């Protein structure tokens with residue numbers, strides 16, 4: 001049912017009908033899924049605005065291009081692997097392979113933590129090399145972007161861990177399995193955000 | 205499987221009936237309780253903002269006799285007044301309060317889809333309010349940068365609160381945005397996913413439409429404020445230079461270099477303009493429902509009303525720079541934004557016509573909510589027309605930063621939404637408490653508020669045309685301002701005092717009627733929408749008893765020809781509608 005035909009429907013007609021109306025909530029999306037996608041829209045708005053701001057600020061004469069730490073490449077690879085692991089967990093969940101799912105989830109969690117640790121190392125290298133946030137906006141943006149992105153991942157980790165606890169308590173029920181696929185979506189999304197941020201950081 | 209709506213999944217959604225006082229009224233996950241918590245907190249902090257405005261008004265009205273606030277305190281009062289009114293009162297009460305209360309009841313859901321997150325939303329909101337209040341008690345006091353928080357002055361030492369106050373302000377805003385996001389995700393998801401059977405999107409009352417679209421705007425626009433807040437915070441705490449240019453401050457070269465204050469303005473207004481509609485759209489929706497119920501007529505042009513809400517929501521993202529005509533922007537930008545601003549007036553005007561046409565030959569009941577509706581329509585037209593003036597660059601240039609602007613925005617987004625909120629409280633109070641608010645006190649409250657606020661804001665337009673600048677502690681001996689302006693200023697202040705005192709009548713009415721009001725029954729206004737059809741009044745936890753409602757028709761079946769009563773509830777099947785004569789055939793296609 002397209003949005004346009006939905007909002008051109010004449011509601012004063014069809015009094016008495018309940019079934020058979022256009023708009024029957026049959027899209028099969030669960031509330032959690034809708035909630036997640038909405039949240040991703042909010043986060044997209046946030047990061048898009050940040051990137052526009054970054055671009056605008058980078059056009060000012062005091063901008064000093066930053067040599068990004070090499071380790072970011074390694075971190076990127078780790079994050080890709082984390083995303084793959086979560087996708088495998090999600091696939092395993094769909095086929096009800098509980099133990100495979102658990103292993104992939106743990107792998108995904110560990111890789112994510114490794115990514116965050118790698119980002120911290122990058123920070124450390126930057127500070128040691130004397131790139132302080134207050135010195136130049138390029139440095140400040142570097143800390144800001146990596147920090148915010150890591151915060152979003154930590155939020156995801158919090159969900160992942162609480163999911164693990166729930167699985168321990170109630171066993172791998174349908175609802176839990178469904179949540180695994182949502183986690184995977186969130187991780188893929190944050191991977192995309194990271195790639196966008198990384199490209200932007202590299203280019204300027 | 206045809207349905208995945210919560211409606212058909214009751215077994216998956218066990219209702220935990222709260223037992224103790226704490227889980228029932230304090231740590232509650234019930235949307236109705238959360239709504240009340242949100243509203244009471246918002247009203248409480250709103251009263252603080254009201255008192256601040258009185259302090260300013262006394263200073264402005266009687267600068268020589270009553271100098272009990274200093275210039276610094278004046279700036280702090282102005283800043284906190286503006287910020288509280290816009291964000292912590294209006295946004296919170298319209299979405300957190302009315303959104304929470306009305307959405308599940310109007311769409312036939314038992315609660316929000318994420319009740320726990322909903323509860324967190326309130327508590328984080330409360331925390332943000334407390335952080336804001338705490339800035340009154342630190343040394344240096346709250347920030348005095350104006351509610352727009354423009355850098356560079358916001359963190360320069362000459363501005364009050366530039367060390368501690370601004371940090372608390374920004375933290376509080378960040379918390380508010382987190383709270384809003386948690387609530388907002390809930391409202392939108394609930395509307396999309398938890399409607400009861402038969403409740404199509406186009407059968408939803410316009411209140412829900414308004415709140416729904418406003419929430420989406422908020423979800424997309426608040427991130428801009430978040431970005432601005434975070435970067436400003438870093439500028440002030442870490443000494444970065446996102447927004448702060450190199451400058452001399454109090455004779456010394458500041459630590460900042462090269463930042464762009466204009467960048468902040470763009471971010472702020474990219475949030476700030478949609479914010480106007482975040483407040484206005486719920487108000488539009490509520491007005492549409494009130495006007496229809498109390499004029500006993502279906503809303504004129506329901507579909508146009510929905511489209512207008514959607515179009516306004518969309519365009520509101522591309523008009524922001526009309527707040528920046530005087531910032532030295534490229535004139536072609538100004539031209540673009542002036543054009544979009546005038547375009548957005550079209551769907552807005554359309555809504556006004558439709559309200560008036562709904563009244564046209566309606567069976568108008570002059571109830572207290574109807575009085576507020578009419579008051580709103582007048583006030584909104586007034587504020588809207590001055591908005592058209594200010595939308596034009598050449599008109600705005602001289603008027604910007606004068607009292608004309610203060611008059612304009614108070615009319616359009618101060619008085620108008622407040623009138624809607626009052627009307628809505630008079631309208632839904634019976635559902636919330638089971639008792640009517642006192643009618644006579646309500647009428648006194650309405651007329652005194654209406655005339656009082658007009659006595660405050662109409663003269664401001666004139667003062668603005670005289671050139672009286674905004675945000676000035678005192679006018680002093682300014683040659684182009686005649687002495688009579690001061691007389692007018694004093695008059696405005698008296699009116700402001702009067703209006704504030706009148707609100708005590710309203711507060712008294714709220715508390716007194718809670719126990720002494722006339723029992724209302726479940727549907728005192730004979731309204732069609734679902735919230736009036738609950739098995740109990742006030743609705744119990746879970747709202748609907750054992751069975752969810754079924755919806756057979758749209759929300760506006762008033763005065764349907766041939767039906768015995770002048771309203772047909774949404775839950776009534778055509779075969780059950782009592783008829784007065786044979787011509788009735790199920791309410792189909794009778795009205796368009």
Ligand code: HEM
Pocket residue numbers: 254257258260261282283285286287289290294349350351352610614617618619622660673674675676700703704
């Ligand atoms: C009786 C009620 C009110 C009175 C007497 C009042 C009075 C004032 C006064 C005296 C100012 C300062 C004007 C200046 O010197 O530039 C002001 C500013 C402002 N008011 Fe109100 N106001 C009231 C209600 C509201 C409401 C309901 C809103 C909600 C939108 C609101 C929003 C603002 C804003 C945004 C500012 C600008 C603050 C700034 O310049 O930073 N006010 N008000």
Ligand SMILES: [Cu+2]
Pocket residue numbers: 476477480523524526527
């Ligand atoms: Cu605007």
